[in-house]
Amino acid sequence: xxxxxxxxxxxxxxxxxxxxxxxxxxxxxxxxxxxxxxxxxxxxxxxxxxxxxxxxxxxxxxxxxxxxxxxxxxxxxxxxxxxxxxxxxxxxxxxxxxxxxxxxxxxxxxxxxxxxxxxxxxxxxxxxxxxxxxxxxxxxxxxxxxxxxxxxxxxxxxxxxxxxxxxxxxxxxxxxxxxxxxxxxxxxxxxxxxxxxxxxxxxxxxxxxxxxxxxxxxxxxxxxxxxxxxxxxxxxxxxxxxxxxxxxxxxxxxxxxxxxxxxxxxxxxxxxxxxx
Numbered sequence: 001x002x003x004x005x006x007x008x009x010x011x012x013x014x015x016x017x018x019x020x021x022x023x024x025x026x027x028x029x030x031x032x033x034x035x036x037x038x039x040x041x042x043x044x045x046x047x048x049x050x051x052x053x054x055x056x057x058x059x060x061x062x063x064x065x066x067x068x069x070x071x072x073x074x075x076x077x078x079x080x081x082x083x084x085x086x087x088x089x090x091x092x093x094x095x096x097x098x099x100x101x102x103x104x105x106x107x108x109x110x111x112x113x114x115x116x117x118x119x120x121x122x123x124x125x126x127x128x129x130x131x132x133x134x135x136x137x138x139x140x141x142x143x144x145x146x147x148x149x150x151x152x153x154x155x156x157x158x159x160x161x162x163x164x165x166x167x168x169x170x171x172x173x174x175x176x177x178x179x180x181x182x183x184x185x186x187x188x189x190x191x192x193x194x195x196x197x198x199x200x201x202x203x204x205x206x207x208x209x210x211x212x213x214x215x216x217x218x219x220x221x222x223x224x225x226x227x228x229x230x231x232x233x234x235x236x237x238x239x240x241x242x243x244x245x246x247x248x249x250x251x252x253x254x255x256x257x258x259x260x261x262x263x264x265x266x267x268x269x270x271x272x273x274x275x276x
Contacts, residue, residue, distance in 0.1 A: 028081040035074025043067045061143040113164035114143040122168050130169040172236040179243045184225030189259045191226050201253050207242050209233040224264045
């Protein structure tokens with residue numbers, strides 16, 4: 001039995017190169033195998049957690065970052081067992097890291113901003129948004145950038161750093177959205193009747209919400225008209241079509257009741273002539 005142990009020990013102590021023996025090579029191999037197993041498990045768990053929360057392209061990128069990040073850490077931990085000094089690699093890596101860091105700081109910033117966007121989720125694909133000076137529909141959210149199709153049909157790629165640091169207006173994040181009209185009527189028209197006409201018209205529309213209820217009131221007495229404010233809530237998905245439809249219907253309904261929208265008017269007083 002002792003002979004067997006001695007034989008195994010002699011095999012494990014056998015020098016392969018530069019002081020690295022068989023035992024060291026086995027330790028290196030074991031660390032790499034365990035690292036790959038851990039990386040695969042982490043990749044599967046990342047997919048399971050994020051598959052319903054992020055776009056497919058973003059999910060693939062996160063999986064790769066998790067998988068290869070763990071592989072890299074395990075590989076660096078295993079290198080000393082096959083004769084590579086981490087101190088030399090760290091010095092070289094530090095110098096290279098500084099150079100690469102200056103060259104890729106924008107990429108890193110966009111990447112980190114992309115991760116924060118995935119966590120915070122202020123926008124999602126299909127949302128109508130305004131980000132800085134760009135407005136449109138979100139078509140894709142990637143790790144480094146977000147793609148917007150503008151209202152004119154132009155595709156704009158915005159770096160995630162700019163998305164994350166800009167004021168974001170999400171027009172459909174809430175189930176309902178309000179819009180408002182300013183409607184002027186003549187001073188001689190009955191404002192209460194005008195309010196009732198508009199109220200009845202709004203009650204008949206299927207997409208105008210009862211809660212929050214529409215608001216119709218006299219907002220100001222203008223130079224040429226009594227100005228009514230009409231505030232309406234509609235589902236975010238159809239608010240624009242409702243807005244464009246109702247303004248004309250309100251005009252037609254008021255005119256049927258003899259209530260008119262006046263032109264701007266000015267009253268000019270002329271001083272009488274002084275007789276000589």
